Amino acid sequence: MRECGNVCDLKTCLLCKLCLPEWLPALAVQKRNFEVKKGEMIFKEGDAVHGIYFVYTGSFKIHKRWDKDKELIIRFARPSDIIGHMGLGKRLLYPVSATALEPSVVCYLDMAFFEATLKVNTELAYMMIRFLANELDNSHRSMRDLAHMSVKARIAQAFISLHEQFGIDEQGFIDVEISRQDISSFAGTTYETLFKVLNEFAKLNILTLTGRKILITDHLKLQEIVNRDPI
Numbered sequence: 001m002r003e004c005g006n007v008c009d010l011k012t013c014l015l016c017k018l019c020l021p022e023w024l025p026a027l028a029v030q031k032r033n034f035e036v037k038k039g040e041m042i043f044k045e046g047d048a049v050h051g052i053y054f055v056y057t058g059s060f061k062i063h064k065r066w067d068k069d070k071e072l073i074i075r076f077a078r079p080s081d082i083i084g085h086m087g088l089g090k091r092l093l094y095p096v097s098a099t100a101l102e103p104s105v106v107c108y109l110d111m112a113f114f115e116a117t118l119k120v121n122t123e124l125a126y127m128m129i130r131f132l133a134n135e136l137d138n139s140h141r142s143m144r145d146l147a148h149m150s151v152k153a154r155i156a157q158a159f160i161s162l163h164e165q166f167g168i169d170e171q172g173f174i175d176v177e178i179s180r181q182d183i184s185s186f187a188g189t190t191y192e193t194l195f196k197v198l199n200e201f202a203k204l205n206i207l208t209l210t211g212r213k214i215l216i217t218d219h220l221k222l223q224e225i226v227n228r229d230p231i
Contacts, residue, residue, distance in 0.1 A: 001034040001042060007105055008033065008056060014080035015054045015107060018124040019117065027117070032108045036060075036100040043084065044097040051110040053083040058104020059166075059176055063185065064096045073186040075138065076101075076165060076176075082131060101176060142188075151189050153229035155197050156222050158187040159207060163216055177212035 008031070010016045010024050019027055033056065036042055042053060045065060059078050066072035074096055077083050083098045083106070109117065118125045149157070159174075162183075166176040184194040201207050206222055208215045216222060 001036050001040065001106075004033050004035045004105065008107060013054060013056060013107065014127075015109075015124070018127055019121045023117065023120055026113075030109060030113045034106050034108060036104045036106060038100055038102050041097055041099045042106060043094050045094060047094045049084070049092045049094055049111060051108050052085060052114050053098070054107040054109075055079050055081045055083060056105040056107050059101045060098050060104065061101055061182060061186075062096050062098050066185075066188075070190075071097075071185050072188060073182060074142070075135075076162075076186075078165065082128075085128070085132065085135075101178065101182075149226075149229050151187070151193055152197055152200075153226050154189060155183075155187045155194060156201075156225040158183060159214065159216060160219075160222060160226065162186075162214065163219075172215055173210075174214040174216070178214070179212055180209070 008016065010028055015031075016024065016027065034042070036058065042060075055077050057079055059076060060081075060083060061073050062075050062077060062083065063071045063073045077098070084094065086095050118128065162174050162176065162178070166174050169175045180194060180198075181191055184191045187194065198207075198209060201222075202209075204218075204221060206216070206218045208217060
């Protein structure tokens with residue numbers, strides 16, 4: 001990462017919106033902005049926790065080691081999302097890694113100042129509670145899906161989730177470029193299995209992959225694959 005100039009106007013990002021106006025001068029002094037290259041990690045699993053990150057621009061994958069040479073993508077982060085909050089627990093080590101999917105900018109606060117910010121700014125603290133509750137709910141759902149859903153249904157659900165989180169661009173493609181390896185890691189399967197299911201989806205005219213761009217051509221069929229799966 002490379003530290004960059006002050007790119008935040010203290011008005012538009014989620015962190016600034018939820019802080020008291022009287023706290024913004026302190027925030028302006030304490031926060032640091034970093035440019036992150038595509039494919040670059042801002043921290044890796046097992047690193048000591050020093051602070052927390054807010055995504056200003058770009059997108060990230062949050063992932064964890066899965067078996068010896070595999071990874072499982074836990075979630076994706078977009079502008080205004082928080083990264084590094086899982087380091088707020090008793091163990092002062094990050095339990096996951098965070099890697100940029102595209103050139104991005106993050107806002108960094110060291111943990112001591114962030115904790116002080118939470119104590120002063122009740123609206124931000126409330127948002128964190130809601131955010132952590134949603135994270136816990138999503139984690140439970142993901143664990144259930146890995147245990148009970150078929151591979152095909154998990155892959156279908158992965159594309160639905162990407163569509164819901166990133167939306168589409170002007171051409172109708174999901175508005176993020178993501179590798180097939182990352183798709184398989186998000187669905188909790190192997191690249192080889194993903195390749196077979198993608199060929200099946202293509203023959204059924206459910207979706208099309210052009211390079212790293214994804215076009216869902218039949219949302220109903222994709223949802224039906226998920227709904228048919230017994231859980």
